[in-house]
Amino acid sequence: MIKTKARKLGRGNLLRGIVGFHYVLNEDVRTMRIIFMGTPDFAVPSFQKLVESGHEVCAVFCQPDKPKGRGHKMQFPPVKEAALLCDIQVCQSASLRKPEVQEQIRDMKPDVIVVAAYGKLLPKEILDIPPMGCINVHGSLLPKYRGAAPIQRAVLEGEKTTGVTIMYMAEGLDTGDIISMRETEIGAEETSGELFDRLKMIGAELLVETLQDIQEGKLARTPQNAEEATHAAMLSKEESEIDWRKSADEIHNQIRGLNPWPSAFSFYDDKKIKIHRAEVLSLHGESGKAEAVGGEFVVYCGSGALKLTEIQPENGKRMNGKSYLLGHPIDSNSYFGNKG
Structure with a gap:
C-alpha cells in the first residue's frame, strides 16, 4: 500500500476539506483510467473519492476561470483547485466540439469518463471514446428533475425525498x-444549500461503489421512463420575489429552495428585504400583513403565516426577525409587498 499526502498550495481560501487531503493507492484494487469532468463544489467530493480509491485520474476537464467579486479577479473553479492540489492535469477548453480537444481525449485513452456538474453536454464524438462509457453523477432521482438545478427544484416543489442517480450518458439532457x-429524505427546514452539501457526499460514495460494480459486471442498465421526466431549469433572480397570496407552505419552500442563491425577498416599507429562513405557523390573517406575535416577526400568507427567523434588510447584515423588531416597531399599516 502506498500512501501519498498531497502538497499544500498555501493559498488563501482553497477548498473546504481539501488542505491536507491524502489518497491511498491500493495495489490489490483493479483501477480504471479515468477522465473526470466537473466544475463546481458539487463535483469535488466525487473527484476526491476517485483519487482516494486508487483509480488513475489522468486529467480533469472543467469550465474556464471566471472573474468574481468587486475586483473581478479571476478565480479557479473548485474542481480545478482540487486537481492542482493532487498534481493532476487540468484542461479548460470552452468547447468539447473542437476536433483538437476530442483528439486530445482520444490520446489519453480513458477507460471511462466520469462527469459531475461539468456544465456542458458531451457531444457524441466524446461519448463514443471510452470503452466503458461516460457516466454522470446527477443530483436527483431520475427521470425527475433533469437539468441544471435538480436539487433546488426539488426543494422549491416541496418534495419530501430526493437522491442521487449514476447514469450512462446519452446525447439528450x-x-x-x-x-x-x-x-434520501429532505428535511422539513432544509435549504437547497444544505441539501446540496449532503447530496454531493452521497454522490461521491455512490460513484465509487458503482464503478466497482461496473468492473465486476454486477449492474444492469435501466432505461428511463420519459413519460415521468420533469425538467429542472436553472434558477433566475426573477423567481425571488415573494407573492404573499400564496400559502405559507409554498412560500416556505421558495425561501428554502432559493437559499443560498438567489434568495427570496419582498419589499417592506418600500425597501427590499431578503428572507433566508422562516417557519410555518398555523395563524391566519390578511396576506402580506406583518405583526409582532409574542415578540416574533410574523407575516400572514394566503393561508397560514410565516415566522421570519433569518432576514437581511437592504444594505444590512443578516439577523433574526426578533432582533429586527427591536429597532423597527410594527404598526397597523405594516405590509410586505407594498413597494410604491
Whole structure:
C-alpha cells in the first residue's frame, strides 16, 4: 500500500476539506483510467473519492476561470483547485466540439469518463471514446428533475425525498440509462444549500461503489421512463420575489429552495428585504400583513403565516426577525409587498 499526502498550495481560501487531503493507492484494487469532468463544489467530493480509491485520474476537464467579486479577479473553479492540489492535469477548453480537444481525449485513452456538474453536454464524438462509457453523477432521482438545478427544484416543489442517480450518458439532457440510485429524505427546514452539501457526499460514495460494480459486471442498465421526466431549469433572480397570496407552505419552500442563491425577498416599507429562513405557523390573517406575535416577526400568507427567523434588510447584515423588531416597531399599516 502506498500512501501519498498531497502538497499544500498555501493559498488563501482553497477548498473546504481539501488542505491536507491524502489518497491511498491500493495495489490489490483493479483501477480504471479515468477522465473526470466537473466544475463546481458539487463535483469535488466525487473527484476526491476517485483519487482516494486508487483509480488513475489522468486529467480533469472543467469550465474556464471566471472573474468574481468587486475586483473581478479571476478565480479557479473548485474542481480545478482540487486537481492542482493532487498534481493532476487540468484542461479548460470552452468547447468539447473542437476536433483538437476530442483528439486530445482520444490520446489519453480513458477507460471511462466520469462527469459531475461539468456544465456542458458531451457531444457524441466524446461519448463514443471510452470503452466503458461516460457516466454522470446527477443530483436527483431520475427521470425527475433533469437539468441544471435538480436539487433546488426539488426543494422549491416541496418534495419530501430526493437522491442521487449514476447514469450512462446519452446525447439528450440527462436521458441516459440508469445504473444506480440512492434516496434520501429532505428535511422539513432544509435549504437547497444544505441539501446540496449532503447530496454531493452521497454522490461521491455512490460513484465509487458503482464503478466497482461496473468492473465486476454486477449492474444492469435501466432505461428511463420519459413519460415521468420533469425538467429542472436553472434558477433566475426573477423567481425571488415573494407573492404573499400564496400559502405559507409554498412560500416556505421558495425561501428554502432559493437559499443560498438567489434568495427570496419582498419589499417592506418600500425597501427590499431578503428572507433566508422562516417557519410555518398555523395563524391566519390578511396576506402580506406583518405583526409582532409574542415578540416574533410574523407575516400572514394566503393561508397560514410565516415566522421570519433569518432576514437581511437592504444594505444590512443578516439577523433574526426578533432582533429586527427591536429597532423597527410594527404598526397597523405594516405590509410586505407594498413597494410604491
